[in-house]
Amino acid sequence: MSVRTRDTLGGRAAIVGIGATEFSKDSGRSELRLAAEAVRAALDDAGLRPADVDGMVTFTMDTSPEITVAQACGMGELSFFSRVHYGGGAACATVQQAALAIAAGVAEVVVCYRAFNERSGRRFGSGVQHREPSAEGVALGWSLPFGLLTPASWVAMAAQRYLHTYGLTPDAFGQVAVVDRGYAATNPAAYFHGRPITLADHAASRWVVEPLRLLDCCQETDGGQALVVTSVERARDLPHRPAVVAAAAQGAGWAQEQMTSFYRDDLTGLPEMGVVARQLWRTSGCTPADIDVGILYDHFTPFVLMQLEEFGFCGKGEAADFVRRAELPINTHGGQLGEAYLHGMNGMAEGVRQLRGTSANQIPGAERILVTAGTGVPTSGLVLATDG
Secondary structure, eight states, rough: OOSOOOSOOOOOOOEEEEEEEOOOOOOOOOOOHHHHHHHHHHHHTTTGGGGGOEEEEETOSSSSHHHHHHHHOOOOOOEEEEEEEEEGGHHHHHOOOOOOOOHHTSSSSEEEEEEEEESSSGGGGOOOOOOOOTTTTGGGGGGGGGTTOSSSHHHHHHHHHHHHHHHHHHHHHHHHHHHHHHHTTTTTTTTTTTTTOOOHHHSSSSSSETTTGGGOOOOOOOEHHHHEEEEEHHHTSSOOOOEEEEEEEEEEEEOSSSEEEEEEEEOOOOOOHHHHHHHHHHOOOOOOGGEEEEEEOOOOOHHHHHHHTTTTTTTTOOOOHHHHOOSSBBBOOOOHHHHHTTTTTHHHHHHHHHHTTTOOTTOTTEEEEEOOOOOSSSEEEEEEEEOO
């Protein structure tokens, strides 16, 4: 795919299996075991055997190598294995790479997975404590000495500018938190099942980094999630209704850094997600009006609002009102704020459930689902659709 032209990937691959471990704060087992459990569950869901798999994709951050997971799951020979960079921005790109491999004939069945003990082990929200010198780390040198040490502090810079530019208060972010937790409350798999919140709860939660409150920040989770991707043709012979990859895209914007792109002309948007949006609309042939459910990466609430604006669901500065009016169901699993923080992989699984008609919060007649990956970093996205 080029940023200028429509690609030919859409409609050639589908997600046919989803599997996950429980979502907890202390899994009590290794990340490799979490990965293997999620992968086996996804294969069982797809009606496939480990021996059917010939491709694997995960994140560069994952501690469980493709070959090790393959061995643990009883797989045989692999003809394709890949990793995608930039943290949560990799989520949808794992499926894109799987679809590319299938469309090119490099692999026939590809498993995408992510597993970590993000609460009981390495806690990504704790920020930068030690970093080896690298070209990638140079950008942080302009932020760390001034106290911007954690993801929340990096996002707070853009969030403050967003509020200032559009004359809003931090309560605008609460709309997202309330919606996500509302869906989580009725999702038995969600960590916050049975625990909805109100706007008053949001406003009463403590500051983390102004203007972000505790309930603007996603949780930390131990768990694993896996998805199985194959050709649309093969998918039709498998047990479940396939979730066709109608479009898949990656995007990096001008002056892109990893969550510290503070030297752009405007901090009130997410240009990298704008790149993804243009490619997804062009390739899928969809517009915002065609989308039935939005699964939007929600590590921090302000970036959900900016995503809605980048994709054209509403005008700049209007996303909080858009969410309040419930014009688009978003994060029907509860999102990373309410279900689990699995770097966006659980969001893709929810998109599949919506198309199958098996979501805990099913949207009647859902046929086109927008799924996005991590924001503030080079990112990715998908449009998933029913077959035909």
